Amino acid sequence: MTENDISRKIIGAAIEVHKALGPGLFESAYQECLMYELIQQGLEVEKEIPMPVVYKDIKLDHGYRIDLLVEGKVVIEVKSLEGILPVHEAQILTYLKLGNFKLGLLINFNVDLLKNGVHRFVNKL
Numbered sequence: 001m002t003e004n005d006i007s008r009k010i011i012g013a014a015i016e017v018h019k020a021l022g023p024g025l026f027e028s029a030y031q032e033c034l035m036y037e038l039i040q041q042g043l044e045v046e047k048e049i050p051m052p053v054v055y056k057d058i059k060l061d062h063g064y065r066i067d068l069l070v071e072g073k074v075v076i077e078v079k080s081l082e083g084i085l086p087v088h089e090a091q092i093l094t095y096l097k098l099g100n101f102k103l104g105l106l107i108n109f110n111v112d113l114l115k116n117g118v119h120r121f122v123n124k125l
Contacts, residue, residue: 003103006043006074011118013037014107018114023080030109031067031078044071051098066095075104084108084119096123 017033031047038045051064068076077092084106092104101123108117 001071003073006071007103007105007120009041009043010034010038010070010074010076010105010107013041014109014118015114018109018117021109023110023112025080025109027067027078027080027109030080030107034076034078034107035068038068038070045069046072049099051095053098064095064098066099069099069101073101073103075099075101077104077106079106079108079117080110081108082110089119089121092119092121093123096121 014034016037017030021029021033035045035047046069047067049066049069050061051066053060053062053064066075067078070076075092075095077095079088088106092106095101096104104121106119106121111117
């Protein structure tokens with residue numbers, strides 16, 4: 001399955017979660033429900049993946065964590081905010097770079113229409 005195929009399934013699952021819960025909950029609630037939906041679709045999902053930073057000869061375990069990683073290919077960063085800031089975009093781009101992943105989705109569930117909360121990022125590797 002390609003990253004694009006996976007992302008379509010993720011967006012569909014996120015829409016299901018948003019329809020059921022609406023905006024206004026904590027990120028952790030959306031993360032758990034999205035993970036459940038993806039697993040129900042038969043996708044492999046990992047949660048809270050640690051992302052160390054390697055600088056020259058040292059490895060820094062700084063507590064960076066990918067919210068969800070689907071099929072070992074697509075990074076999902078779950079948010080529930082009034083708006084996405086440049087720092088949130090930088091966060092997912094950093095995860096893509098550090099993990100050498102090609103595609104990431106930043107999904108903000110605190111919106112009236114979820115399509116306005118889905119942001120797609122591509123790492124040009």
